[in-house]
Amino acid sequence: MSGSAHQAVHDAGYQPVFVGDALARLEALFAWYPTKQACLLPALWMVQEARGWVSQRGIGEVADVLGLTPAYVKGVVTFYTMYHTHPVGRHFIQVCTTSPCNICGAEDVVKAFLQHTGCGELGATSPDGRFTVIEVECLGACGFATPVLIDDDFIEGITPERVPGLLQGYK
Amino acid sequence: MGYPHPSHPGEQALLSKYFGDPGARSYEGWVKRGGYEAFKKALAMTRDQVTEEVKSSGLRGRGGAGFPTGLKWSFMPREVTKPHYLVCNADESEPGTFKDREIMRWTPHQLLEGCAIAAYAIGAERIYIYIRGEFTAEHRILVDAVEEATRAGALGANVFGTGRRIEAIVHRGAGAYICGEETAMMNSIEGKRGNPRIKPPFPAQAGLWACPTTINNVETLGSVPHIIREGGAWYKGLCRGNPKSTGTKLFSVCGHVQRPGNYEVVMGTPMKELIFTMCGGMRPGRTLKAVIPGGSSVPILTAAEIEDCVLDYEGVAAKGSMLGSGGMIVMDDSTDIVYQVMRLARFYAHESCAQCTQCREGTAWTTRILERILAGKGKPEDLDLLLDLADNMTGTTICVLSDSCAAPVVSAIAKFRPEFEAYLNRTRQPVLATA
Numbered sequence: 001m002s003g004s005a006h007q008a009v010h011d012a013g014y015q016p017v018f019v020g021d022a023l024a025r026l027e028a029l030f031a032w033y034p035t036k037q038a039c040l041l042p043a044l045w046m047v048q049e050a051r052g053w054v055s056q057r058g059i060g061e062v063a064d065v066l067g068l069t070p071a072y073v074k075g076v077v078t079f080y081t082m083y084h085t086h087p088v089g090r091h092f093i094q095v096c097t098t099s100p101c102n103i104c105g106a107e108d109v110v111k112a113f114l115q116h117t118g119c120g121e122l123g124a125t126s127p128d129g130r131f132t133v134i135e136v137e138c139l140g141a142c143g144f145a146t147p148v149l150i151d152d153d154f155i156e157g158i159t160p161e162r163v164p165g166l167l168q169g170y171k
Numbered sequence: 172m173g174y175p176h177p178s179h180p181g182e183q184a185l186l187s188k189y190f191g192d193p194g195a196r197s198y199e200g201w202v203k204r205g206g207y208e209a210f211k212k213a214l215a216m217t218r219d220q221v222t223e224e225v226k227s228s229g230l231r232g233r234g235g236a237g238f239p240t241g242l243k244w245s246f247m248p249r250e251v252t253k254p255h256y257l258v259c260n261a262d263e264s265e266p267g268t269f270k271d272r273e274i275m276r277w278t279p280h281q282l283l284e285g286c287a288i289a290a291y292a293i294g295a296e297r298i299y300i301y302i303r304g305e306f307t308a309e310h311r312i313l314v315d316a317v318e319e320a321t322r323a324g325a326l327g328a329n330v331f332g333t334g335r336r337i338e339a340i341v342h343r344g345a346g347a348y349i350c351g352e353e354t355a356m357m358n359s360i361e362g363k364r365g366n367p368r369i370k371p372p373f374p375a376q377a378g379l380w381a382c383p384t385t386i387n388n389v390e391t392l393g394s395v396p397h398i399i400r401e402g403g404a405w406y407k408g409l410c411r412g413n414p415k416s417t418g419t420k421l422f423s424v425c426g427h428v429q430r431p432g433n434y435e436v437v438m439g440t441p442m443k444e445l446i447f448t449m450c451g452g453m454r455p456g457r458t459l460k461a462v463i464p465g466g467s468s469v470p471i472l473t474a475a476e477i478e479d480c481v482l483d484y485e486g487v488a489a490k491g492s493m494l495g496s497g498g499m500i501v502m503d504d505s506t507d508i509v510y511q512v513m514r515l516a517r518f519y520a521h522e523s524c525a526q527c528t529q530c531r532e533g534t535a536w537t538t539r540i541l542e543r544i545l546a547g548k549g550k551p552e553d554l555d556l557l558l559d560l561a562d563n564m565t566g567t568t569i570c571v572l573s574d575s576c577a578a579p580v581v582s583a584i585a586k587f588r589p590e591f592e593a594y595l596n597r598t599r600q601p602v603l604a605t606a
Contacts, residue, residue, distance in 0.1 A: 032297075032340045034254075034380050035361070035362070035380070037361060037362035037363075038360060038361050038362045039362065040362030040363075041342070041343065041344070041345055041359065041362060042342070042343070044345065045343060045345070066362075075364060076362065076363065076364055079347065079364040079365060079524075080304075080344070080345035080346050080347050080365075081345070081346035081347065082304045082305070082345040082346035083345055083346075094305075097514070098266045098467075098514060098515075098518050099266055099267075099463075099467060099500060099511045099514045099515050099518070100266055100267050100425040100426055100467075100500050102510075102511065102514050103426055103427065103500075103502055103506055103511060104425075104426065104427075136305075137266075137348065137518050137521050137522060138264055138265070138266040138348070138467075138518065139305050140263045140264055140268065140269050140271075140272055140303065140305065140306065141269050141272065142266065142267050142268070142269050142423065142425035142426075142431075142498070142500070143175075143269055143423055143424065143425045143431035143432050143433065144175075144269070144431075145425065145431075149305055149307070152307040153307070154305070154306070154307055154308055
């Protein structure tokens with residue numbers, strides 16, 4: 001990971017996520033589980049969808065609404081790789097580089113993304129704030145090497161040649 | 172069918188019959204194709220009869236362990252004194268495996284029907300479908316399918332007017348291979364870090380919230396409607412090899428074959444038939460070097476070993492490996508085995524939950540030693556050190572992630588030792604800049 005991933009980031013002007021509709025959606029989930037704690041992963045997803053990442057303030061809000069401690073919530077957040085604990089580019093690009101894709105040229109796909117996004121290195125955000133690129137472990141689409149996840153778009157069969165055109169769709 | 176390729180005559184498409192057919196995705200489309208008839212049939216049977224039918228089919232868990240499904244269901248208490256739960260394991264994360272994703276994206280109702288039948292058999296009113304966070308499209312498809320099935324009365328408080336409650340909810344993971352391990356999955360659903368639990372107690376005794384729980388893989392559950400509709404005896408008859416391995420199995424074939432994809436064949440089909448006939452063999456001018464047959468967690472097989480290997484639990488075990496999830500990673504002679512073993516070790520190091528010392532330290536050091544070998548800085552004793560580490564990582568931890576890291580390392584050193592030695596004695600150029 002690059003330096004930017006480890007910089008302390010403050011979430012000034014935090015607006016609560018769990019008000020109005022979002023709160024109602026979370027509360028509707030409570031009926032599906034015997035504990036509120038079980039709604040932790042769904043609640044964290046809601047924070048990330050609303051804010052783009054899960055800040056310390058977001059952790060505090062989730063802890064409050066589920067009756068947990070912030071320390072506990074942070075322990076869970078940091079276990080799962082898909083929650084961003086720092087801001088990332090507008091478009092988050094995950095390239096599978098585990099063995100099945102690796103033997104089909106996935107590392108060249110990573111290089112193409114790093115070059116064409118201007119990110120330069122893994123985990124860093126491009127200077128224009130548009131992209132962050134990371135290597136991800138097995139995306140579960142090994143027969144369609146190389147699969148790439150851009151935000152919520154799961155795209156199969158990416159080759160280095162396809163990268164520039166693909167990026168055009170993400171402003 | 173060999174999605175994304177046309178069906179091959181050597182295949183027997185039950186689960187994959189409608190792969191590539193968008194019309195099969197909706198509730199209505201699934202019903203038109205005979206869907207939910209098996210569930211209705213099951214509801215007219217007793218719970219025990221359903222379990223017995225599945226037992227008689229010989230169906231074994233398709234997630235990798237190969238445990239008999241009907242027997243697993245029969246471990247659930249007969250009397251329902253506290254809630255029973257069914258968990259569908261849709262966390263497909265084993266490198267080389269991509270079959271469950273295809274079931275979910277083309278035939279979500281095939282899966283839901285299997286879930287509903289299983290829930291009925293084990294006395295569960297609630298089904299949690301745990302899907303990995305990266306499967307964004309399949310998550311949406313499943314959420315929609317659950318909503319449709321609930322609206323149609325196939326799920327809900329009164330399924331098909333029987334007065335029975337069977338409800339389902341899709342629970343999304345957030346990036347953790349280990350959550351595919353059943354006890355880690357239960358912790359994850361409970362809102363915890365995905366650390367595996369010590370067994371016993373087994374999930375059927377004390378699973379989700381300490382209640383009786385059964386966890387089944389997507390492909391396992393998807394097979395259930397076919398068994399109920401056609402009968403256990405019919406399913407058991409689908410067998411070309413050892414009678415302990417029955418039915419059809421989806422094999423995900425990836426890597427250096429001409430037509431990678433999912434192929435559904437009857438258990439006992441020769442591995443060569445799959446790789447060379449159905450998948451079209453190697454790329455022009457290349458020869459087969461090795462196959463990891465059951466997802467990345469199993470020992471590597473050489474080209475010679477697969478010559479007469481048959482694809483069933485016993486056939487692959489006889490070659491010293493495992494059928495596992497049926498995810499086959501095929502590598503041709505262009506492959507640097509040392510580098511790929513390092514990538515696998517890196518995968519396990521990244522995915523270790525870090526509870527157990529042998530795994531946390533073992534996966535990390537295995538990776539570092541392999542990296543230094545690849546950087547041309549290996550020491551003569553490194554191979555012995557890797558094997559010693561692997562020995563300490565096998566059978567010593569709460570779950571088998573640690574063992575899964577050791578298996579490819581040990582088998583690769585045993586079968587491709589000269590490749591490691593070439594880096595150690597500097598006859599091969601380093602491929603990593605630093606280590």
